[in-house]
Amino acid sequence: MRIPAKFRANGLEWSVIEGEVEDVYAITTFKKQTILIEQSLPQQLKEQTFLHELLHVVIWSAGLDTKGSIFEDTELEERTVNSMANGLYQVLNDNGLLNKD
C-alpha cells in the first residue's frame, strides 16, 4: 500500500506526515487535517496504522463521533476502528489487493 502525502476525504484535503510520535503509533489532528505516523514503524504496521487513522477520519467526517452518535464513546470508536482496520488490512493484504507501488 502506498501511503499518500495528501488525500481528500469528504471535500477536505488531509496531509500524512511521518515523524516522531510518543506512546502511540499515530496522531490524527482533525483541526489541522493531519495524520502524523511514527517514522520508526515497520512498513506493514505503518500501512495498517494509516488505515486505522483513515477510519477515524471517515467517522469524524460523518459526524459519528459527536454527542448522541454511535461513537460518542471514544473507547467504543477505538475498539471498532482497531478491529475494522486490522481486519480490512489482513483481507486486502492476504488477497493481493494492496498496491505495492
Ligand SMILES: [Zn+2]
Ligand atoms: Zn485510534
